[in-house]
Structure formats: C-alpha cells, structure tokens
Amino acid sequence: MTADRFETDVDRALADAQLRKNFAFAMGSFILKRKAVFSDAAETERLRTLGNAIKQSALSRLPELLEQLEASCTRNGIRVHWAETPAVANRIVLEVIESHAGTRVVKGKSMVSEEMHLNAFLATHGIEAIETDLGEFIIQLNGETPSHIIVPAIHKNKAQISKIFHEKVPGAPYTEDVAELTAIARRTLRRRFQEATVGVSGVNFAVAETGTLCLVENEGNGRMCTTLPSVHIAVMGLEKVVETLEDLPPLLRLLTGSATGQLVTTYVNLITSPRREGEKDGPQEVHLVILDNGRSRIYADPELRQTLQCVRCGTCLNHCPVYTRIGGHAYGFVYPGPIGKILNPQVEGLDKAGPLATASSLCGACEEVCPVKIPIPALLRRLRNESYSTAPDSAVLGHGCRQNLTERLAWKGWAFLNTHPRLNRWVTALLGAFGEYLPPAGPLERWMRYRTEPMFAPKSLHRRIKEEGLTDE
Amino acid sequence: MSDTARDRILDRLRRAPRSELPRPAAAAAAAAPQRAAMLARLKSLLEAMRAEVHVVPAADWLPRLKEILRARSIKTLLYAPDTGVGAELSAAWEADASGLPDLVPYGGPVETFKDQLFAVDAAVTTAAGAVADTGAIILRPGPHEPRLMSLVPSIHIAVLPSAAIFPSLGDAMREGRWSADMPTNLLLISGPSKTADIELTLAFGVHGPKELIVLILE
Numbered sequence: 001m002t003a004d005r006f007e008t009d010v011d012r013a014l015a016d017a018q019l020r021k022n023f024a025f026a027m028g029s030f031i032l033k034r035k036a037v038f039s040d041a042a043e044t045e046r047l048r049t050l051g052n053a054i055k056q057s058a059l060s061r062l063p064e065l066l067e068q069l070e071a072s073c074t075r076n077g078i079r080v081h082w083a084e085t086p087a088v089a090n091r092i093v094l095e096v097i098e099s100h101a102g103t104r105v106v107k108g109k110s111m112v113s114e115e116m117h118l119n120a121f122l123a124t125h126g127i128e129a130i131e132t133d134l135g136e137f138i139i140q141l142n143g144e145t146p147s148h149i150i151v152p153a154i155h156k157n158k159a160q161i162s163k164i165f166h167e168k169v170p171g172a173p174y175t176e177d178v179a180e181l182t183a184i185a186r187r188t189l190r191r192r193f194q195e196a197t198v199g200v201s202g203v204n205f206a207v208a209e210t211g212t213l214c215l216v217e218n219e220g221n222g223r224m225c226t227t228l229p230s231v232h233i234a235v236m237g238l239e240k241v242v243e244t245l246e247d248l249p250p251l252l253r254l255l256t257g258s259a260t261g262q263l264v265t266t267y268v269n270l271i272t273s274p275r276r277e278g279e280k281d282g283p284q285e286v287h288l289v290i291l292d293n294g295r296s297r298i299y300a301d302p303e304l305r306q307t308l309q310c311v312r313c314g315t316c317l318n319h320c321p322v323y324t325r326i327g328g329h330a331y332g333f334v335y336p337g338p339i340g341k342i343l344n345p346q347v348e349g350l351d352k353a354g355p356l357a358t359a360s361s362l363c364g365a366c367e368e369v370c371p372v373k374i375p376i377p378a379l380l381r382r383l384r385n386e387s388y389s390t391a392p393d394s395a396v397l398g399h400g401c402r403q404n405l406t407e408r409l410a411w412k413g414w415a416f417l418n419t420h421p422r423l424n425r426w427v428t429a430l431l432g433a434f435g436e437y438l439p440p441a442g443p444l445e446r447w448m449r450y451r452t453e454p455m456f457a458p459k460s461l462h463r464r465i466k467e468e469g470l471t472d473e
Numbered sequence: 474m475s476d477t478a479r480d481r482i483l484d485r486l487r488r489a490p491r492s493e494l495p496r497p498a499a500a501a502a503a504a505a506p507q508r509a510a511m512l513a514r515l516k517s518l519l520e521a522m523r524a525e526v527h528v529v530p531a532a533d534w535l536p537r538l539k540e541i542l543r544a545r546s547i548k549t550l551l552y553a554p555d556t557g558v559g560a561e562l563s564a565a566w567e568a569d570a571s572g573l574p575d576l577v578p579y580g581g582p583v584e585t586f587k588d589q590l591f592a593v594d595a596a597v598t599t600a601a602g603a604v605a606d607t608g609a610i611i612l613r614p615g616p617h618e619p620r621l622m623s624l625v626p627s628i629h630i631a632v633l634p635s636a637a638i639f640p641s642l643g644d645a646m647r648e649g650r651w652s653a654d655m656p657t658n659l660l661l662i663s664g665p666s667k668t669a670d671i672e673l674t675l676a677f678g679v680h681g682p683k684e685l686i687v688l689i690l691e
C-alpha cells in the first residue's frame with residue numbers, strides 16, 4: 001500500500017456522510033455499553049492488570065504452551081496442524097475439506113480466516129464457504145470485507161441492508177424490520193447448516209492444560225458450525241494459547257465486557273474433543289490449524305511482542321477518534337483501527353502497511369481501554385521510528401523503508417543549523433522576514449496536505465529573550 | 474534447523490529473548506454469597522437477557538412445565554429419556570399428557586436424525602449448574618443428552634437444581650474439577666440466541682433458540 005492510496009481512501013471515507021453517521025452512532029453506543037459494565041473503576045483496573053499478567057505470562061512460555069496444547073489436543077483426538085503462512089494454512093484447510101469430498105462449508109466468524117483470505121482461496125477450488133454470522137453474511141452477500149472486528153457490517157445501515165437482502169437473497173421481500181431481516185437470515189442459513197459437511201471456526205482462547213478450544217458468541221452460528229457438520233476445522237493465531245482453564249474467567253469477562261458491554265455472551269462454547277463413543281452428535285473429526293504468519297517475528301522483539309496480547313475485542317476501534325471518522329475499510333487491511341495500525345505493519349511489513357502507523361493522533365484512548373493493557377501509542381511511535389531505522393538488527397519487517405534523501409538532508413541541515421550559532425541567527429532572521437513567502441511546493445506541499453503551513457515569528461524566541469529578558473521567573 | 478513448519482515456528486519462538494513470568498496468583502476466594510442472593514442475581518441477570526425463569530419447589534417442576542407447554546400449544550418436545558429429568562418427564566406424561574406435546578427422544582446419530590431434529594418445536598435438557606455473578610447456566614451435553622438439543626429447537630427449556638448455583642465461573646471450575654474431566658463439549662448459556670449486527674438493534678432467535686426457559690428447582 002502506498003501512502004497515497006491510503007490518503008485517497010481516507011479522503012473518500014471522510015467525504016461519505018452516511019458512513020460517518022453510521023460509525024458515529026455505533027461507536028458511541030459501544031462506548032456507553034462498555035462503560036455500563038465496567039462501572040467500577042478500581043475493579044476494572046484490577047481485572048485489566050490481571051488480564052495483562054495472564055497474557056504476558058502465557059507469552060513468556062509461548063513455545064512450551066504451544067507444545068503442551070498440541071499434546072493435549074492430540075490426546076483428545078483433535079488433529080493439530082502448523083502453518084507458517086496463510087498460503088500453507090489455506091492448503092491444509094482445503095486438503096481436509098477435499099479428503100471428505102466436502103463442497104458445502106459453513107463458517108463462523110474468524111479474523112484469522114480473513115487474514116488467510118480463506119473464502120477467496122476456497123472459491124478458486126470450487127468450494128463455497130458460507131459466512132453464517134449475521135454481519136458476515138450481510139457483507140458476503142454484498143461482496144465486501146468486514147469493517148469492524150466484532151460487528152463486521154456496522155458500516156451499513158438498516159435501509160442499505162434491507163436492499164442487499166432483497167436483491168441478493170432469493171425470495172426475500174423488501175423489509176426494514178430488523179426482526180424480519182433476522183428471520184430471513186435464520187431461514188436461509190438453517191438450510192445451509194443442515195447441508196454442510198464441514199464447519200470452519202476461529203478460536204478465542206486455546207487452553208494448553210486440557211486441549212480445550214474456547215469460542216464465544218451470541219448468535220449460535222458458531223455452535224452450529226462446530227457441532228452439526230461431521231468435520232470441524234478451527235483456525236487460530238499462535239498467540240491464542242493460555243495455560244489453564246482458570247485463566248478463562250477473567251479473560252472472558254474482559255473480552256465480552258470490552259467488546260459488547262456484556263457480562264457474558266449468550267454462548268461460551270468449550271470444545272475438547274471430537275464426538276466420543278456413544279455420543280449422538282458433534283463432529284467426527286476436529287482439526288486445529290495453528291497459524292504463524294509473522295507472529296514469531298513479532299515475538300522476537302520484547303517490546304513489540306505486546307501486540308500478541310490482543311484478544312480481538314475491538315474496543316480500541318470503538319474508542320478511536322480516527323476509526324470513528326474513517327471506518328474500517330479505509331485502512332485497507334484485515335485489521336482496522338488502533339490494533340490494525342500496530343498489527344498490519346508488523347505482519348505485512350512497514351513498506352506495505354507502514355503508513356497506517358501514522359494515522360493516529362496518539363491521544364491514548366486505545367491504551368486506556370485495552371483490556372490487556374497493550375501500550376498501543378508507544379508501539380505506534382516505535383513503528384514510526386522503525387520506518388526510518390538504520391539499525392541492521394531490527395526484527396521489524398521493512399524497517400528503514402522510508403529513509404529518503406530529502407528527509408536525511410533536512411535533518412542534517414537542521415543539526416548543522418543548530419550547532420552553528422551564527423548561521424542559526426542568520427537563517428532564523430531570514431525565515432522570520434521572508435518565511436511566509438515560501439512556495440508551497442515539493443516536500444512542503446506534501447507536509448501541508450494535512451497540516452497548516454508553518455508560521456514563522458518575526459523574531460525568534462531566542463532573540464526576544466535576549467532583548468526583553470525573562471520576566472516570569 | 475528442522476524441516477517441518479512446526480519445528481521452524483517453535484524454533485523461532487525459542488530463539489527470542491525472554492524471561493519466564495509466573496502465572497498471576499489466583500485471587501483469594503471471596504466468602505460465598507448467600508444462596509438466596511445468588512439465586513436472585515442469577516434470575517435477574519437471565520431475565521435481563523430475555524430468558525424466562527421459574528423458581529419452583531423441586532416437587533412441583535413437572536406441573537409447572539406442563540403449564541408452560543400448554544400455554545404455548547406446541548406439538549413436539551425433544552427429551553433425553555436416559556437422564557433423571559427425562560425419566561421423570563416420561564413418567565409424568567404417562568400419568569397425564571392431555572394438551573401436551575408428544576415426547577420425542579433423540580432417535581439416533583444426528584446424521585439420521587437431522588430432519589426430525591430441525592422440525593421439533595422445543596427441547597428439555599438438564600443444566601449441570603449455573604454461574605451467579607455473570608448469569609449463565611452450565612450444560613454438559615453427553616451421550617444421553619446430545620449437544621444440539623439446546624441449539625436447534627426454537628424453545629430450549631433447562632432444568633437446574635438450585636444447589637448447583639456457583640458464585641462465579643472460577644468456582645464452578647474448581648469445585649467441579651473441570652480440568653481433570655472436560656467433556657467433549659461444555660457450554661455456558663445466558664439467554665436465547667441473539668444478534669445486534671444490524672444497527673446494533675437486538676434481535677432474538679437468529680440461529681439458535683428464540684426462547685430460553687429455565688426452571689430452577691428449590
């Protein structure tokens with residue numbers, strides 16, 4: 001992604017009044033809902049500190065916990081696969097589906113599968129993967145990608161969704177009644193669940209101790225996908241592992257409270273094995289695909305490793321003044337908002353996604369609400385610096401990609417000016433007198449696209465202190 | 474350098490600089506609230522999630538269930554004959570089934586039972602317990618009580634002995650020794666299936682049950 005394309009997309013989003021209205025309304029509601037469930041500040045702080053400690057502890061033993069998870073799952077009859085890249089993960093999923101001659105796949109919401117672009121990949125092999133989360137179903141009908149981690153179709157309002165249903169769901173009447181729209185989705189998708197041979201899901205937490213996959217949801221489509229088809233394939237990023245079941249209660253409270261302002265979701269689904277002897281339902285095979293996709297590289301840097309604490313609650317999006325105004329699509333990558341600004345550049349490389357890290361006012365709202373206390377602003381500053389880094393041992397992909405002659409010369413000149421007093425006095429006097437006539441061209445023009453033009457005082461502060469003295473001492 | 478993806482990933486992770494951090498100590502268990510307080514909290518939270526909650530004396534749950542069912546005039550009720558709840562249910566139906574739905578057992582593996590399962594109106598299951606502080610019932614489906622009973626029929630009725638209400642999820646895990654014996658599937662359920670994906674407007678029954686009815690037996 002070039003910085004130019006990002007800027008164009010941002011401009012387009014900012015000019016879309018309906019989009020801005022949709023996001024302003026939804027994000028405002030989410031903020032209030034979260035506040036209602038985290039009303040006790042001291043208790044919330046205690047919980048966040050605990051969540052941070054649990055995730056940091058798990059990350060500090062990540063390779064050992066992953067091995068333990070694999071052993072526990074294998075013992076339970078869950079088949080574990082490892083993938084370094086989305087391409088490999090896609091291939092694994094495809095092979096499992098093909099080994100069952102499956103062509104009908106139903107999917108629960110999973111950001112990792114978005115990261116893999118799994119649906120598009122399966123489509124090229126003649127396999128239709130139906131998204132069954134209502135929001136995902138809506139945007140799949142419309143050929144779009146999610147604009148929010150938790151509510152993927154939140155950029156659409158009711159009227160827009162009514163139109164999509166009427167045009168894309170066979171036999172659906174035009175209605176703006178949310179209950180009726182929901183009923184249409186129920187009817188359509190129940191048939192899909194019945195016919196499906198393979199279900200694909202994500203994972204919210206994987207418990208190493210017991211080999212248990214924990215999935216949270218409100219709709220029940222996740223349970224359908226993981227119970228009805230004879231094969232269940234779960235995909236997860238390798239950072240999702242926690243040590244014990246007892247880590248779950250605080251993490252679940254933090255996740256659902258932050259995501260939707262709920263004390264608990266409608267369903268917390270703990271899956272520990274495929275169908276056992278004597279059981280009448282549940283998949284006969286459960287597969288777990290553990291995806292790296294750059295995470296082990298992020299892990300190599302102790303500061304940036306904190307990115308991997310993320311539980312994907314989306315609350316940093318809801319509280320971000322930038323996200324609220326431009327929405328999720330303008331970012332141009334799978335993960336939008338503050339978490340996306342630190343995650344995408346590290347996964348895809350600073351050369352491709354680095355400009356995302358600049359789309360922040362560093363106001364710090366994301367860090368204040370993050371349930372696991374990821375210091376997002378500090379990591380944003382770190383990534384901005386990495387874009388210009390000359391350190392050869394940096395682990396960040398694409399580090400130093402923004403080094404350029406103009407800026408290097410500008411900073412060299414700046415340093416020279418500030419270490420040569422006589423020259424400094426002469427140049428500041430010159431800028432004070434004629435600075436306002438600087439032509440807005442070249443680098444200055446770029447600078448001024450989103451900033452006001454530099455204003456030069458007729459006399460430098462240095463000069464004035466010399467002349468007037470310090471009075472306020 | 475090893476040649477499987479697994480080994481390469483683990484190798485990269487092991488080479489990263491790190492120092493082991495202990496798991497945070499579990500918070501000292503607070504004194505368990507009074508049973509009545511837990512029951513009240515559970516009931517009000519479940520109701521806030523649009524579940525229907527009936528607190529009944531253990532001896533009276535079947536007459537109450539019959540009232541609930543008669544009021545809804547439904548035709549078929551999925552039940553689990555081999556559970557305590559199922560056995561009581563079929564005995565009560567033998568005594569008097571007038572105006573009541575036909576009892577349907579989960580007739581075989583889901584592969585052969587799917588059409589019937591999707592046509593049934595309601596299901597009755599046992600709840601293995603409940604969590605008071607967040608408001609949720611715990612289900613441990615198994616051979617006698619399959620997983621889809623609490624998901625596919627439009628009405629899910631759960632029978633919960635009030636003695637099985639725990640203050641928190643952590644308490645339920647510890648006292649129930651979950652880590653030593655996890656079933657194939659274990660569920661927390663806090664209400665009927667719902668979504669807010671369209672303009673954050675709540676709508677119920679998007680995929681799973683449209684109604685959750687909890688009978689708490691005292």
